[in-house]
Amino acid sequence: xxxxxxxxxxxxxxxxxxxxxxxxxxxxxxxxxxxxxxxxxxxxxxxxxxxxxxxxxxxxxxxxxxxxxxxxxxxxxxxxxxxxxxxxxxxxxxxxxxxxxxxxxxxxxxxxxxxxxxxxxxxxxxxxxxxxxxxxxxxxxxxxxxxxxxxxxxxxxxxxxxxxxxxxxxxxxxxxxxxxxxxxxxxxxxxxxxxxxxxxxxxxxxxxxxxxxxxxxxxxxxxxxxxxxxxxxxxxxxxxxxxxxxxxxxxxxxxxxxxxxxxxxxxxxxxxxxxxxxxxxxxxxxxxxxxxxxx
DNA sequence: CATATGTCCTGAGAGC
DNA sequence: TGCTCTCAGGACATAT
Numbered sequence: 001x002x003x004x005x006x007x008x009x010x011x012x013x014x015x016x017x018x019x020x021x022x023x024x025x026x027x028x029x030x031x032x033x034x035x036x037x038x039x040x041x042x043x044x045x046x047x048x049x050x051x052x053x054x055x056x057x058x059x060x061x062x063x064x065x066x067x068x069x070x071x072x073x074x075x076x077x078x079x080x081x082x083x084x085x086x087x088x089x090x091x092x093x094x095x096x097x098x099x100x101x102x103x104x105x106x107x108x109x110x111x112x113x114x115x116x117x118x119x120x121x122x123x124x125x126x127x128x129x130x131x132x133x134x135x136x137x138x139x140x141x142x143x144x145x146x147x148x149x150x151x152x153x154x155x156x157x158x159x160x161x162x163x164x165x166x167x168x169x170x171x172x173x174x175x176x177x178x179x180x181x182x183x184x185x186x187x188x189x190x191x192x193x194x195x196x197x198x199x200x201x202x203x204x205x206x207x208x209x210x211x212x213x214x215x216x217x218x219x220x221x222x223x224x225x226x227x228x229x230x231x232x233x234x235x236x237x238x239x240x241x242x243x244x245x246x247x248x249x250x251x252x253x254x255x256x257x258x259x260x261x262x263x264x265x266x267x268x269x270x271x272x273x274x275x276x277x278x279x280x281x282x283x284x285x286x287x288x289x290x291x292x293x294x295x
Numbered sequence: 296c297a298t299a300t301g302t303c304c305t306g307a308g309a310g311c
Numbered sequence: 312t313g314c315t316c317t318c319a320g321g322a323c324a325t326a327t
Binding site: 001002003061081082083084085086119121122123169171178179180227229271272273 | 319320321322
């Protein structure tokens with residue numbers, strides 16, 4: 001499930017496409033329902049063929065491929081959302097069956113950029129320069145999780161009555177955190193996943209800022225998490241390694257690696273699995289420790 | 296307005 | 312063995 005670290009790894013892994021010109025775009029024949037391409041495949045192909053890739057970016061869990069413009073103005077962008085099982089590859093994909101889109105390249109260091117997606121929930125969108133800010137700016141999507149400060153988090157979530165774990169998944173509040181990393185982040189803060197945002201204290205928001213950066217940056221260094229289904233791969237079709245460092249996600253029943261006494265519990269919030277340690281993350285915060293940071 | 300729920304999609308695995 | 316059923320969770324549409 002590509003979240004911020006996985007998408008960042010994809011971005012870094014396809015750096016060789018920068019400077020390449022798109023020679024053609026191909027949609028392989030597929031018995032499966034086609035993925036969503038906006039506005040449609042024909043227009044994506046027509047408007048990107050002949051363009052040169054001038055840069056790569058990432059907005060939360062979205063990968064941005066920036067193109068040049070025939071008359072020197074600001075160019076269009078291709079925005080790829082991998083969602084559950086989408087992969088962006090330079091190497092051969094895990095299988096031909098779920099190969100959804102191929103950008104054939106020339107004049108640079110890479111020859112093909114492929115989008116592979118087993119479940120087909122991913123999307124590829126051509127975003128004209130004029131529309132980019134409206135669709136992907138701060139108004140539409142929150143600040144990137146790596147840039148989020150305690151003040152920003154408290155400002156955006158501090159009045160919410162939602163449970164903190166559910167709120168961390170809201171991409172308009174902060175962009176890039178998904179179901180897996182939300183559990184890992186909360187475990188490092190010692191915050192119980194069911195605690196309401198509006199009951200968190202100043203020290204909690206500070207702890208969140210630090211844990212978000214720590215977990216996501218460490219996960220990026222390990223090139224993301226490849227879960228037991230093996231779906232996630234980097235651009236060279238290699239597995240990530242951060243799953244070996246998970247402290248709670250998919251660890252139900254195991255002894256907590258943080259306190260060595262609690263047993264990791266799985267609960268369901270908003271129809272999604274949450275994992276936490278009842279010892280490290282008590283439902284009621286310890287008064288002494290919290291009041292030291294109190295307002 | 297904020298928050299909650301339903302929907303899409305495929306393949307793996309469970310249960311019979 | 313082969314069928315049906317459930318589950319996984321990204322973003323977004325719709326409902327409360």
